Amino acid sequence: MSIIAQRHDPSGPPGHLPTAWGGKGLAPYLLSLPALLLFAVVVIVPLGMTVLLSFHDWGQYKGIEPVFILKNWREVLTDSYYLEMFWRTFRIALFVTVLTALFGAPEAYILNRMKSPWRGIFLLVILGPLLISVVARTLGWALLFGGNSGLVNKALTSMGLISAPLPFMFTETGMVVALAHVLMPYMVLAVWAALQRLDPQIENAAVALGAGQFTVLRRIVLPQVMPGILSGAIIVFALAASAFATPAIIGGRRLKVAATLAYDEFLNTLNWPLGAAVAVLLLVALVVIAVGASRLVERRYAQVFG
Amino acid sequence: MSFLILEKLTKRFGTHLAVDGLSLGVEKGEFVSLLGPSGCGKTTTLQMIAGFVEPTGGAIMLEGRDLLAVKPARRGLGIVFQSYALFPHMTVAENVAFGLEMQGVAAAERTRRVGETLDLVGLAAFSGRFPRQLSGGQQQRVALARALVIRPQILLLDEPLSNLDAKLREEMQIELRQIQRTVGTTTILVTHDQAEAMALSDRIVVMNQGRAEQVGPPHEAYERPATPFVASFLGKTNILDGVTVRPEKISFAPGGLAGRVRTRIFQGNHWLYQVETTGGLVTVIRQNSGEVMPTEGDAVHLAWPSSLPHASRGEVSAQRTEGS
Numbered sequence: 046m047s048i049i050a051q052r053h054d055p056s057g058p059p060g061h062l063p064t065a066w067g068g069k070g071l072a073p074y075l076l077s078l079p080a081l082l083l084f085a086v087v088v089i090v091p092l093g094m095t096v097l098l099s100f101h102d103w104g105q106y107k108g109i110e111p112v113f114i115l116k117n118w119r120e121v122l123t124d125s126y127y128l129e130m131f132w133r134t135f136r137i138a139l140f141v142t143v144l145t146a147l148f149g150a151p152e153a154y155i156l157n158r159m160k161s162p163w164r165g166i167f168l169l170v171i172l173g174p175l176l177i178s179v180v181a182r183t184l185g186w187a188l189l190f191g192g193n194s195g196l197v198n199k200a201l202t203s204m205g206l207i208s209a210p211l212p213f214m215f216t217e218t219g220m221v222v223a224l225a226h227v228l229m230p231y232m233v234l235a236v237w238a239a240l241q242r243l244d245p246q247i248e249n250a251a252v253a254l255g256a257g258q259f260t261v262l263r264r265i266v267l268p269q270v271m272p273g274i275l276s277g278a279i280i281v282f283a284l285a286a287s288a289f290a291t292p293a294i295i296g297g298r299r300l301k302v303a304a305t306l307a308y309d310e311f312l313n314t315l316n317w318p319l320g321a322a323v324a325v326l327l328l329v330a331l332v333v334i335a336v337g338a339s340r341l342v343e344r345r346y347a348q349v350f351g
Numbered sequence: 352m353s354f355l356i357l358e359k360l361t362k363r364f365g366t367h368l369a370v371d372g373l374s375l376g377v378e379k380g381e382f383v384s385l386l387g388p389s390g391c392g393k394t395t396t397l398q399m400i401a402g403f404v405e406p407t408g409g410a411i412m413l414e415g416r417d418l419l420a421v422k423p424a425r426r427g428l429g430i431v432f433q434s435y436a437l438f439p440h441m442t443v444a445e446n447v448a449f450g451l452e453m454q455g456v457a458a459a460e461r462t463r464r465v466g467e468t469l470d471l472v473g474l475a476a477f478s479g480r481f482p483r484q485l486s487g488g489q490q491q492r493v494a495l496a497r498a499l500v501i502r503p504q505i506l507l508l509d510e511p512l513s514n515l516d517a518k519l520r521e522e523m524q525i526e527l528r529q530i531q532r533t534v535g536t537t538t539i540l541v542t543h544d545q546a547e548a549m550a551l552s553d554r555i556v557v558m559n560q561g562r563a564e565q566v567g568p569p570h571e572a573y574e575r576p577a578t579p580f581v582a583s584f585l586g587k588t589n590i591l592d593g594v595t596v597r598p599e600k601i602s603f604a605p606g607g608l609a610g611r612v613r614t615r616i617f618q619g620n621h622w623l624y625q626v627e628t629t630g631g632l633v634t635v636i637r638q639n640s641g642e643v644m645p646t647e648g649d650a651v652h653l654a655w656p657s658s659l660p661h662a663s664r665g666e667v668s669a670q671r672t673e674g675s
Binding site for chain 2: 244246250251252253254255257260264268
C-alpha cells in the first residue's frame, strides 16, 4: 500500500497534480490547447494571411508581388466605385434588419401565444427557409418574380393589375426581400427567447390597471423584448451584410455587394490583394458595428434587466 | 344587498369543473379570504372576478352592476399577483403611476398620489429604484402600492405573501392588515395558508373541489367546522367518536380515554404529543406552563369538554388528521 502510494506521489503533499502537468495553473490551458490550435490554424492564420495579402501588389502580367504597399487600401477607400458598393451593402443590410424586426417581432409574439400543436407547426414554417438550400430558395424567388415569365408577374399581368412585370431580379428590393426571408428565423428566435423571460402575468397586471391591448404591447411588452430585438438585429445585420449566395443570384454581376465584389476580385479579375482588402474592410466594419451595437444594448439595459 | 355578489359562479375546463356553482356575498370594506388546497378553484374564482377567465356560468355583481359585462381593463380592480408582475423596465414610481396614467390623471396629481401611496407602504425612499434592485418584501409592497393607488373598488390578492420567508411573511401580514384597515378597501385574498387566512380575514371561505365548504369568521370556522374537510384544513384536529376535537382542547386527566404517550415534541410555548389510544393516535397540544409533563412511554388519560360544538359525519373510529 505504502509502496504504491510512494510510487505515485514521491514528493509533494497529497492532492497535488502531477508535476508533468506544470501544476494547477497550466492544466486548463493545456486541456484547451487542441481546440485553440485548431482555431488558430483555420481562423487566425488565414485571416492574418488575408490581411497581409491586402498590402501586396498585383499587376495584370506580373501577378502578386509580396511587397508592402497601401495601393489596394487607398483604392478601396477612395474610389467611388467601391464606396458605392459598400454603401449598397450596408443599406441593404439595414433594410433587411428593419424588415425582419417589423415582421419578426410580431411573428414571435404571436408564436409565443400559440398553443401546441400549432406552435410547433408554425415554428417549423418559420424555420423553413433555413432548411432549404440557399440556391434553391433564391431560384424560387426568381421563378416567382423573374422577368416576364415569372409566375407572379404573369398572373398579375394577365389579371390586368400591372402593365409591366414587377422588377425583382437585379434590384436591391429583390435582394432585400429575399435576404429578409431567409434571415427572419434569427430575429424570430431572438425575440421569442426574450418573450419567454416575460412574467406571464405581466400583461394581465397592465390590463387590470386599465391599459388597452395596444398600450400593453407598446408600453409593457415592447420595452422588455427590446434587448431581444436588438440582439436579433445585430445577427441579422451581420449576416445580411456578409451574405454571398442571395446577392450573387438576385443581384448578379450588375448589382454587386461587398461579398460578391471580393469573390469577383479573387476568381474573375484574379486581383487577390484587392479582394483581400475588400474582405478585410467588410470584416472590420462588421465587427465595429456589432460590438458597438451590443455595447450600447448592454449599457442601456444593464440596470433594468441585468 | 352585498357590495360584491358571486352567484352560482361556475368554470369548466374541458371535463374538469374548477369552480362549481360558488355563491358568495362580500360587504363593503370587508376582508374575505378564499382558502383551500391547490386546485380547489380559489385562483380561478379570483381570475373570474378580475376578468382574466371567462365564467362558464353564473353572475358577478358589483354594487348591483353586472361585472361580467365590463372589460377587464375597465373594471378598476386592484390586483396583487403572486409573482408581483412588476414592470421591470420602469422605476418604482413609474410602476405605481402607470394605473393613474391609464386613468388620465394629471401629472401633478399623479405625483402627489404616487408619493402618498409609497408613504403608505413605507417605500418613499425607493421611488427611483428599479424592481430588480429591491428585495422580495419591497417588491411586494410596490405591487400593493400599484394596486392601491388607483383607489380600486376591490383589492384582489393572489397568494401575495407566498414568495416571502416565514418571518417576513408574518410582518407583512400585520402590515397588510393595517394598510387594509387604513384605506378601507374591500379585499379578497386567495391563499392556501390557513394561518394567513385566519390572521387577516373578517371572513374565510374554505373551498374544496370548486365548492365553498364553509363561509364564516375565522374563529367560527375553526371552532365549529361545518365539515371534516374544514376541520382538517384549518389546523390540526382529532376525530374522536365522530366528533372533531382540536388538540389544544384535550388535557391530561385522572380519568378518561386511556392511552400511552408515543412521542413528545417540545415547541417552545407548547408541547406537542401523540398519544396511542384504543381508538388510534390522538394529537394533544399542551401549553408550556412550566409544570412537569408526561414523557414518552407514560400511561395517561385524555379528557376533553363534552359540550364542544362538533360536526358529525358518521365517523365511528378515532383517527387523527393533520391539516396543512
